[in-house]
Amino acid sequence: MIKYFFPIVLISMMMPVAANATIIGGNVTGGTSGGTFVQISTIGLSVGNNNQQSPNLFGFNEDQNINITSTISVNTGTDPVNGDVVASHYIFFDPAQLTSVVGWVDFDANIFGIITQTAELAASDFLANSGVTYLNPGLRGLEAGDFASIDGTFANRVNINFTAGSPGDYIRVLTMRSPRADVPEPSMIGLLGLGLFSFFGLRRRRQ
Numbered sequence: 001m002i003k004y005f006f007p008i009v010l011i012s013m014m015m016p017v018a019a020n021a022t023i024i025g026g027n028v029t030g031g032t033s034g035g036t037f038v039q040i041s042t043i044g045l046s047v048g049n050n051n052q053q054s055p056n057l058f059g060f061n062e063d064q065n066i067n068i069t070s071t072i073s074v075n076t077g078t079d080p081v082n083g084d085v086v087a088s089h090y091i092f093f094d095p096a097q098l099t100s101v102v103g104w105v106d107f108d109a110n111i112f113g114i115i116t117q118t119a120e121l122a123a124s125d126f127l128a129n130s131g132v133t134y135l136n137p138g139l140r141g142l143e144a145g146d147f148a149s150i151d152g153t154f155a156n157r158v159n160i161n162f163t164a165g166s167p168g169d170y171i172r173v174l175t176m177r178s179p180r181a182d183v184p185e186p187s188m189i190g191l192l193g194l195g196l197f198s199f200f201g202l203r204r205r206r207q
Contacts, residue, residue, distance in 0.1 A: 022087055022108050022178040023059050030102035031161075033057075033095055037103060042131045049135035050167055052094040057101050057160070062088035062129040062172070064181035072174065073120050077113025077150055080174055086112065087178040088127035091148075091160065094168030102161045107175045110155040115172040116142045124172055140170040148173075 026037030035055030064087045072080045080086050118141045151157035162169040
């Protein structure tokens with residue numbers, strides 16, 4: 001049994017693992033919602049159809065560190081072009097009634113650009129999180145009077161000012177390569193360590 005255990009451990013070490021979150025923080029600083037920023041879990045998540053009905057500003061990570069092969073059009077900032085490495089993130093506000101939120105979200109890499117309009121969101125959906133269900137795609141984006149901008153001091157920060165009701169406001173933020181997305185989860189490192197410990201423990205007992 002032991003002779004098969006060590007190769008399995010090595011294979012596990014070579015397998016891709018979930019990355020640490022590349023949204024590193026956020027804050028609600030104004031508006032009428034009274035909510036907070038929440039980095040939401042993507043497990044079983046559906047967005048875009050009044051699913052949250054919450055005063056909070058939400059964010060989650062989409063595909064990370066994708067080497068793109070054609071230009072992605074953004075509405076604010078700089079278009080990533082062929083050969084660029086892109087990490088994608090989804091920020092949204094879905095209150096129960098018409099209300100506003102002002103705040104910011106930080107990432108672990110500088111921002112290429114922000115996608116705020118329906119057509120550009122649809123064209124960049126190849127970067128969507130495969131574990132998330134995106135509803136009402138034709139109603140995504142921002143309306144007149146809503147704003148999302150790259151901070152003038154912190155190039156890794158998006159500032160937002162949304163007023164929304166149904167079905168909410170949704171944007172995609174494209175950043176440069178995420179350093180944290182290349183690092184294995186601490187839980188995975190611990191699991192591999194436990195596996196090696198068990199292997200050497202079994203080997204010692206047999207000896």
